[in-house]
Amino acid sequence: MGDDGSWNLMSRCCGKCWHSLEYPCRNYIRCRTEGPLCHDDQRCRTLRSERVRYIKEGPNGYRIKVPLASCSIAAGAKEVLDAVKEVVESLGIPSDAVKTVGCTGLCYLDPWLELKAPGMPAALYGNVKPAEVEGILKKYFIENDVSGAYAISERTGKARGEGDVPTLSELDVWRLQVRYVSRNCGVVNPESIEDYIAYGGYRGLDRALRMSPEEVIEEVKKSGLRGRGGAGFPTWLKWRICRNQPSKEKYVIVNADEGDPGAFMNRLLAESDPHRVLEGLIIAGYAVGATKGFIFVRAEKPLMAERLQKAVEEARKHGILGKNILGRGFDFDVEVILSAGAFVCGEETALIAAIEGRATPRQRPPYPAVVGLWGKPTVINNVETLAHVATLMAEGWESFAAYGTERSKGTKMFCVTGAVKRTGAYEVPIGTTLRTLVEKIAGGVKEGRKLKAVQIGGPSGGCVPAHLLDTPIDYESLRDAGAIMGSGGIVVMDDTACMVDVARYFTSFIVAESCGKCFPCRIGTKILYDTLTKITEGKGTLEDLEILESVGRVVRDASLCALGGTAPNPVLSTLRHFRDEYLAHIIDKKCPAGVCTKLLKYRINPDKCVGCGTCAKHCPAGAISKDEKSGKYVIDQEKCVKCGTCVTICPVNAVVKEV
Amino acid sequence: MAQLLKLIPRETTPGALAHDVAAKYGRERRYLIRMLQEIQSTYGYLPQEALRVIANELRIPLTEVLTVATFYHQFRLEKPGEFIIMLCMGTACHLRGNAANYEFLRTYLGIKPGRSTTSDGVFSVEKARCFGCCSLAPVVMVVSRDGSYRKLYGGVTPAKLRRIIAEHRAKLAKKR
Numbered sequence: 001m002g003d004d005g006s007w008n009l010m011s012r013c014c015g016k017c018w019h020s021l022e023y024p025c026r027n028y029i030r031c032r033t034e035g036p037l038c039h040d041d042q043r044c045r046t047l048r049s050e051r052v053r054y055i056k057e058g059p060n061g062y063r064i065k066v067p068l069a070s071c072s073i074a075a076g077a078k079e080v081l082d083a084v085k086e087v088v089e090s091l092g093i094p095s096d097a098v099k100t101v102g103c104t105g106l107c108y109l110d111p112w113l114e115l116k117a118p119g120m121p122a123a124l125y126g127n128v129k130p131a132e133v134e135g136i137l138k139k140y141f142i143e144n145d146v147s148g149a150y151a152i153s154e155r156t157g158k159a160r161g162e163g164d165v166p167t168l169s170e171l172d173v174w175r176l177q178v179r180y181v182s183r184n185c186g187v188v189n190p191e192s193i194e195d196y197i198a199y200g201g202y203r204g205l206d207r208a209l210r211m212s213p214e215e216v217i218e219e220v221k222k223s224g225l226r227g228r229g230g231a232g233f234p235t236w237l238k239w240r241i242c243r244n245q246p247s248k249e250k251y252v253i254v255n256a257d258e259g260d261p262g263a264f265m266n267r268l269l270a271e272s273d274p275h276r277v278l279e280g281l282i283i284a285g286y287a288v289g290a291t292k293g294f295i296f297v298r299a300e301k302p303l304m305a306e307r308l309q310k311a312v313e314e315a316r317k318h319g320i321l322g323k324n325i326l327g328r329g330f331d332f333d334v335e336v337i338l339s340a341g342a343f344v345c346g347e348e349t350a351l352i353a354a355i356e357g358r359a360t361p362r363q364r365p366p367y368p369a370v371v372g373l374w375g376k377p378t379v380i381n382n383v384e385t386l387a388h389v390a391t392l393m394a395e396g397w398e399s400f401a402a403y404g405t406e407r408s409k410g411t412k413m414f415c416v417t418g419a420v421k422r423t424g425a426y427e428v429p430i431g432t433t434l435r436t437l438v439e440k441i442a443g444g445v446k447e448g449r450k451l452k453a454v455q456i457g458g459p460s461g462g463c464v465p466a467h468l469l470d471t472p473i474d475y476e477s478l479r480d481a482g483a484i485m486g487s488g489g490i491v492v493m494d495d496t497a498c499m500v501d502v503a504r505y506f507t508s509f510i511v512a513e514s515c516g517k518c519f520p521c522r523i524g525t526k527i528l529y530d531t532l533t534k535i536t537e538g539k540g541t542l543e544d545l546e547i548l549e550s551v552g553r554v555v556r557d558a559s560l561c562a563l564g565g566t567a568p569n570p571v572l573s574t575l576r577h578f579r580d581e582y583l584a585h586i587i588d589k590k591c592p593a594g595v596c597t598k599l600l601k602y603r604i605n606p607d608k609c610v611g612c613g614t615c616a617k618h619c620p621a622g623a624i625s626k627d628e629k630s631g632k633y634v635i636d637q638e639k640c641v642k643c644g645t646c647v648t649i650c651p652v653n654a655v656v657k658e659v
Numbered sequence: 660m661a662q663l664l665k666l667i668p669r670e671t672t673p674g675a676l677a678h679d680v681a682a683k684y685g686r687e688r689r690y691l692i693r694m695l696q697e698i699q700s701t702y703g704y705l706p707q708e709a710l711r712v713i714a715n716e717l718r719i720p721l722t723e724v725l726t727v728a729t730f731y732h733q734f735r736l737e738k739p740g741e742f743i744i745m746l747c748m749g750t751a752c753h754l755r756g757n758a759a760n761y762e763f764l765r766t767y768l769g770i771k772p773g774r775s776t777t778s779d780g781v782f783s784v785e786k787a788r789c790f791g792c793c794s795l796a797p798v799v800m801v802v803s804r805d806g807s808y809r810k811l812y813g814g815v816t817p818a819k820l821r822r823i824i825a826e827h828r829a830k831l832a833k834k835r
Contacts, residue, residue, distance in 0.1 A: 300788070641762050
């Protein structure tokens, strides 16, 4: 029975169904959607197929989807949902047509709304304001008019205004994506196991449990899946090493402690399709012979933690976790652990230390697959890796290996943020060029601006300059360009970004996150940071560039863990590709992009100033005063904190920023 | 605040709470982070007394507790303001102006160097790591001390920050 007592897919069809937690049916998963399998009854069959149709198409074909993920909630999706609920029944639409889903990754449209009526194409509306909801719903459901929509699902010729609206598959942002692991994002209700199963969920686990663990590892090996957390280590190999350890106790951990600034694909996946991540974790547990799994999730991303926790509870309730899973004699349970937040916890040994209640990473080898959590063999996989495992186990390795390049198979999610028109999380085959991703899918930089560089791989990554945009995104090509794949955060920078400042920003991040255990990272990154600060303040010398390079090399080569080993990447890659900007700061004492505050000045043009005093009133530092003689206002450069408030607030644009 | 007072009986001290929390987790060293998380969720920070009691209960040196408490970002050792204004320091937010917003906010609220809370104890300003809402950059989150209230603002400018401050001052005045 469902939570509210009504029948749902997880319930029994009739008294003939004998499945229970004590005596689980081996066909439990398949039976939910295709059943009944143990007896033949047309009534039971209809019950199930009707329910699947109801979930996929909504009551009588009516569907209103509202995304509830962290980012859409922040953009106002809850208010939109309230507005929808208020008017839906007055329009004659059943109230259960309203469905909350996860996020599609089209962040620039947040909050969006997807409408579907029988016979009409589904229509997607972007940047919806609560006040507009009633109008949009009326227009679509009553007047059958889709004009004003961002996109529609297909051309049916039955709705008005269809000609003015593109279909989703005509848009680059959708057409060039391959939604393999993110297929359910924005489709299923992330808080419902029933929804996940209706869309084919837990089929991967069902299939895996029919194989031997060795066969599962072999399947993953054939798919060519490599870790999606950054380093690209073959997933099957990690599993095999762990499986071969004689220990009776083994653990699997999903690393959901996403910490790269600008990367949120793990949050998006886990918030929108948490069961897929859990399914992957259970399969990993089965393959390596573990009895317990951990989900290590960041406390600062509460919704992600909440949804994963809920997924675990629901799975446990239905016997997908616990003793004798699906009657195959496999015992496995999962615990959700809230991370207290430290970037270094992305490093495997530091993550283990955090679960054990300690801090700081340790020397490797031995690798965690041999000596891990509480000294036992442990496999740690990334959220996206495990979601891929669940998908490819359901569909076979061929479906995964059909995408990608010779050496890196499959698809990968990337978050494109910064100075682009369409910020979002996009899934593309590995080997797609940066240009396709940044210019076609994300729409390139804003009108009148010039793309300068893309930063890929987070604080451990590097900057790829505009002329190398045709670099295919795979582990090897990116390394050659001085960057890394990382977890897949791509920050696009236009000509308003200062590359020295960017290098300094990433180094400041590393200085704050360095655990301090080994000195090359602890002291070296601080030297890098101080030297960069000196340069951005106009006090740099040519010698400083040599310091950056030599210290950078030491930090890279001598640090204990990968955090330090990759820490100088932003510095070294900007030095390599944007040396002229460093020279401008050092020789001309100028910041060409006008970012480094110590090198710029705000000045009020006395010819334009009308003496209204708005700037003085709003200056937080009290740096603006009236020159009694002329009646104009002037900025005291000593007091000015260069926040730029006066520029934005001046009614006659008299304040100028001097580079 | 009223909600907070309901949660803690008047006689409970940080030390007594720490004692109960330690007992709840069987005084096991490996649950140290979880114990600290629970204490912080009650007080909004880790009071010194609680840390000392935890060290005692677990029979480990206080420095070991402090090592963990200072290593992870989540933990605060100083009592924060009624509202904590967290500025996202992710890459997109940095590039779009949160570095300048941070400087503005500290100057505007008159927070002294080396401190993060206003002298009247109403606002704390903190740098936070990426919230993952990069499409709304630059982003600021306002959280109440007990964590029961949180609100996220996107596209933040100094002018918008003034409005946010005013909004929360009004909220506090109403509550009092």
